[in-house]
Amino acid sequence: MQETIYQTFSAEETEALGEALAQTLARAPAVALYGDLGMGKTAFVRGLARGLGSRAQVSSPTFAIVNEYEGPRRICHCDFYRLPDADALFDIGWEDYLASGSLCVAEWSENATDAFPEGTAEVVIRRLDDADGREITVRLC
Numbered sequence: 346m347q348e349t350i351y352q353t354f355s356a357e358e359t360e361a362l363g364e365a366l367a368q369t370l371a372r373a374p375a376v377a378l379y380g381d382l383g384m385g386k387t388a389f390v391r392g393l394a395r396g397l398g399s400r401a402q403v404s405s406p407t408f409a410i411v412n413e414y415e416g417p418r419r420i421c422h423c424d425f426y427r428l429p430d431a432d433a434l435f436d437i438g439w440e441d442y443l444a445s446g447s448l449c450v451a452e453w454s455e456n457a458t459d460a461f462p463e464g465t466a467e468v469v470i471r472r473l474d475d476a477d478g479r480e481i482t483v484r485l486c
């Protein structure tokens with residue numbers, strides 16, 4: 346496992362980091378994002394999608410609705426914030442999305458740690474003392 350820690354000080358910087366890491370992250374079957382509300386998970390995914398060549402509009406998915414972004418590699422963007430139970434993963438077709446070869450990206454992965462296959466990349470975002478500062482830890486297998 347390879348771990349790298351970054352710092353950003355605006356949403357734009359977090360997006361730019363997601364964009365810069367997109368090709369590397371896309372080698373993983375899935376990207377599990379961890380971090381509280383407002384930490385910048387969606388901002389990171391916005392950059393990631395751009396970095397993978399998607400022109401889609403990226404926004405926080407509402408639970409049970411998986412956002413799909415078309416591009417050279419399709420992205421499935423989930424949010425497990427309100428995940429009621431493990432069966433709900435089945436209902437949204439999570440396994441099918443993984444099997445489809447799309448890059449599966451999930452916010453609030455804390456709520457579904459067992460859902461991710463081996464090789465999943467992890468992105469953990471936490472606030473620094475500075476209100477707009479974020480520490481972003483990226484773990485690649």
Ligand SMILES: Nc1ncnc2c1ncn2[C@@H]1O[C@H](COP(=O)(O)OP(=O)(O)O)[C@@H](O)[C@H]1O
Binds near residue numbers: 476479
């Ligand atoms: N360094 C930063 N990185 C990302 N977002 C930041 C940063 N500093 C401030 N923000 C603000 O935090 C919010 C992050 O929102 P969002 O990406 O939707 O978070 P999440 O998906 O984690 O709930 C935005 O309002 C953004 O402007």
Ligand SMILES: [Mg+2]
Binds near residue numbers: 405
């Ligand atoms: Mg979000």
